[in-house]
Amino acid sequence: MERPRRKIYLSMKTLPEAGRLWKERTAELRTAGETVPVPEALGRVTAEPVTARLSVPHYHGAAMDGFAVRAEATFSASDVHPLRLQLGRDAFPVDTGDPLPPETDAVIMVEHVTPVGDDAVEIRAAVFPWQHVRKVGEDIVAGELLLPQQHALRPADLGALLASGVAAVPVFARPKVWIQPTGTELVSPEKAPEAKPGQIVEFNGTVLSAMVRECGGDPLLQPVIPDDFASLLAELKRAVVSDADVILLNAGSSAGSEDYTAALVDELGEVLVHGVAMMPGKPVVLGLIEGKPVVGVPGYPVSAILAFEQFVRPLLFSLQGVPAPSFPQVDAVLGRKLASRLGLEEFVRVILGRVAGRLIAMPLQRGAGVITSLTRADGILQIPQELEGVDVGETVSVRLLRSPDDLDHTLIMIGSHDNTVDVLANELKRRDSRIHLSSSNVGSLGGIMAVRRMQTHLAGSHLLDTQTGEYNFSYIERYLSGVPVRLVQLARRRQGLLVRKGNPKGVRGIEDLVRPDVRFINRQTGSGTRILFDYRLQQLGIEPEAIQGYDWDEYTHMAVAVNVLSGRADCGMAIHAAARAMELDFIPVTEERYDLLIPESCWADPKIALVLEIIASPRFREMVEAMGGYDIRESGRIMGIWDGQRWMERIF
Ligand SMILES: Nc1nc2c(c(=O)[nH]1)N[C@H]1C(S)=C(S)[C@@H](COP(=O)(O)OP(=O)(O)OC[C@H]3O[C@@H](n4cnc5c(N)ncnc54)[C@H](O)[C@@H]3O)O[C@H]1N2
Numbered sequence: 019m020e021r022p023r024r025k026i027y028l029s030m031k032t033l034p035e036a037g038r039l040w041k042e043r044t045a046e047l048r049t050a051g052e053t054v055p056v057p058e059a060l061g062r063v064t065a066e067p068v069t070a071r072l073s074v075p076h077y078h079g080a081a082m083d084g085f086a087v088r089a090e091a092t093f094s095a096s097d098v099h100p101l102r103l104q105l106g107r108d109a110f111p112v113d114t115g116d117p118l119p120p121e122t123d124a125v126i127m128v129e130h131v132t133p134v135g136d137d138a139v140e141i142r143a144a145v146f147p148w149q150h151v152r153k154v155g156e157d158i159v160a161g162e163l164l165l166p167q168q169h170a171l172r173p174a175d176l177g178a179l180l181a182s183g184v185a186a187v188p189v190f191a192r193p194k195v196w197i198q199p200t201g202t203e204l205v206s207p208e209k210a211p212e213a214k215p216g217q218i219v220e221f222n223g224t225v226l227s228a229m230v231r232e233c234g235g236d237p238l239l240q241p242v243i244p245d246d247f248a249s250l251l252a253e254l255k256r257a258v259v260s261d262a263d264v265i266l267l268n269a270g271s272s273a274g275s276e277d278y279t280a281a282l283v284d285e286l287g288e289v290l291v292h293g294v295a296m297m298p299g300k301p302v303v304l305g306l307i308e309g310k311p312v313v314g315v316p317g318y319p320v321s322a323i324l325a326f327e328q329f330v331r332p333l334l335f336s337l338q339g340v341p342a343p344s345f346p347q348v349d350a351v352l353g354r355k356l357a358s359r360l361g362l363e364e365f366v367r368v369i370l371g372r373v374a375g376r377l378i379a380m381p382l383q384r385g386a387g388v389i390t391s392l393t394r395a396d397g398i399l400q401i402p403q404e405l406e407g408v409d410v411g412e413t414v415s416v417r418l419l420r421s422p423d424d425l426d427h428t429l430i431m432i433g434s435h436d437n438t439v440d441v442l443a444n445e446l447k448r449r450d451s452r453i454h455l456s457s458s459n460v461g462s463l464g465g466i467m468a469v470r471r472m473q474t475h476l477a478g479s480h481l482l483d484t485q486t487g488e489y490n491f492s493y494i495e496r497y498l499s500g501v502p503v504r505l506v507q508l509a510r511r512r513q514g515l516l517v518r519k520g521n522p523k524g525v526r527g528i529e530d531l532v533r534p535d536v537r538f539i540n541r542q543t544g545s546g547t548r549i550l551f552d553y554r555l556q557q558l559g560i561e562p563e564a565i566q567g568y569d570w571d572e573y574t575h576m577a578v579a580v581n582v583l584s585g586r587a588d589c590g591m592a593i594h595a596a597a598r599a600m601e602l603d604f605i606p607v608t609e610e611r612y613d614l615l616i617p618e619s620c621w622a623d624p625k626i627a628l629v630l631e632i633i634a635s636p637r638f639r640e641m642v643e644a645m646g647g648y649d650i651r652e653s654g655r656i657m658g659i660w661d662g663q664r665w666m667e668r669i670f
């Protein structure tokens with residue numbers, strides 16, 4: 019078979035245009051109806067109106083425990099003239115729910131009678147007809163409409179159905195969704211440990227299946243097939259004739275030489291959209307084959323999830339006759355400027371937390387391949403296509419990915435990253451499962467700036483003052499005028515050079531970085547490690563230009579370690595714990611202090627109290643020590659109290 023020519027985005031649309039067109043062309047589609055037993059029908063949507071088979075109640079019944087009477091016979095009773103009722107003749111004992119004895123039409127509560135001997139009671143007030151009686155059909159009348167069609171069944175609905183004699187209910191079948199992962203590079207999750215470079219664990223299929231279930235559908239996950247046009251076409255034909263209501267082809271949606279989705283749909287049916295002006299999720303393909311919706315879901319995981327949410331989720335609900343529930347939104351203040359392309363709807367994952375009464379949104383990594391930008395996110399900020407970006411401090415609307423209650427339990431930490439922070443985050447969760455530490459790694463100086471803008475509860479910082487050899491104090495003096503903070507030592511830690519195991523290039527220290535055969539990986543400007551490194555270069559009289567890779571930077575210790583491990587760089591500067599975690603060799607350079615800056619306005623927050631308690635706990639210390647390269651003897655010590663103008667306390 020001839021390979022189709024590479025086709026670059028056949029018919030690119032804006033997100034609203036694509037959404038409208040897709041909705042228009044699929045609006046009339048419904049899954050087949052089926053009848054399911056009521057106890058299994060929760061969440062299902064009625065395909066037809068449902069009428070009651072029985073009235074509820076279907077007999078006149080007592081609504082209270084007491085005595086059934088004929089109301090008319092009690093009219094003479096009063097406080098002055100109590101009326102005596104003979105049991106078995108004028109009054110009949112009944113319990114709630116009992117049918118009324120013939121001839122009676124009211125119930126007197128047991129508390130309102132005075133027993134007279136064993137066979138009579140006395141009453142001091144008249145009773146009106148039908149008092150405390152549940153009359154036939156009071157709740158439901160047989161033959162009446164109980165539930166309209168296209169009604170999503172809730173727990174109470176199931177009760178009403180059963181009560182009125184309806185044992186099974188006609189509903190729309192769960193949409194069956196054919197999920198076809200494609201890609202020669204994919205290996206099944208069991209083979210993950212043996213994956214070679216170029217091989218990727220297939221996980222989108224599982225993510226998409228879970229999302230289908232969340233929308234009330236049944237996923238039909240298929241085994242992976244390679245990027246080969248003929249086999250893809252054969253599989254797609256099989257999907258079209260199957261009983262699936264929707265077909266998802268995962269990956270192969272963009273412009274690569276082996277991206278066939280659009281061509282496949284074109285071959286067998288109609289491509290409505292190829293390419294949507296959204297990011298992530300741009301290469302999505304929307305089409306119809308013999309009336310069956312087919313979606314080319316982009317391969318990158320974040321793109322796949324967002325494209326699903328935009329196009330598959332609404333479709334799956336619509337197939338069941340109901341609109342997709344809307345997502346909860348909150349207003350938040352943006353913590354960092356975000357640039358965005360005009361004409362492109364951008365979805366930025368953010369962490370959210372309440373600092374000094376304001377809800378702050380801090381952007382996470384934006385790459386479409388970074389699935390942890392979603393697992394770590396508290397919300398998603400959508401930048402409309404008309405905007406070129408959003409400025410720091412602007413109020414934005416954010417879609418929540420957790421419950422609104424969680425926001426008050428989120429601790430925001432912005433600044434430098436240290437591996438002990440992961441231990442801290444886990445300990446916080448263990449102590450109080452509501453507490454969630456959301457961190458954004460922007461370097462020490464970025465953390466101080468976030469404190470200045472009242473955007474964070476905590477900032478991790480290890481800024482060396484090259485004049486004094488001290489850490490953090492002078493930076494606080496310089497940048498936090500008018501902002502009271504406390505400085506707490508988290509740990510002392512070893513910084514040094516990371517090299518591959520066995521040190522193949524024989525690096526002995528920073529002076530060797532000028533060698534032409536050594537490639538370095540740097541840290542970003544404003545990070546404590548960068549300041550430390552520059553200081554060392556200055557001390558050694560080494561010009562930055564003499565170092566290969568000086569201009570090449572990464573944002574975290576672990577990212578530096580990954581570069582060294584993978585061989586992209588021979589050497590980088592990072593903490594000892596990063597070397598241990600990646601099994602790299604470590605050449606110590608210095609020991610530095612890593613502190614937590616805590617704004618005075620957050621000091622009384624119980625979450626901060628818990629942080630301090632954990633840092634001082636033996637368990638935390640043991641875990642940190644086990645990571646290697648840390649000195650925890652002074653962890654938790656207050657290093658300084660800054661009132662915004664001067665040091666109230668300071669440890670030299
Ligand atoms: N020249 C261009 N290249 C790319 C463009 C473009 O416009 N021009 N678009 C980029 C964008 S945006 C995205 S998003 C991706 C999506 O591309 P595809 O849908 O064609 O997907 P692949 O290239 O096959 O895969 C992308 C990536 O995702 C991994 N993947 C795929 N399937 C799975 C799975 N089931 N489980 C886990 N991971 C999966 C795959 O291995 C790749 O790493 O294209 C850009 N390129």
Ligand code: MOO
Pocket residue numbers: 296297298299300301316318320321386
């Ligand atoms: O859709 Mo791609 O995800 O824009 O990166």
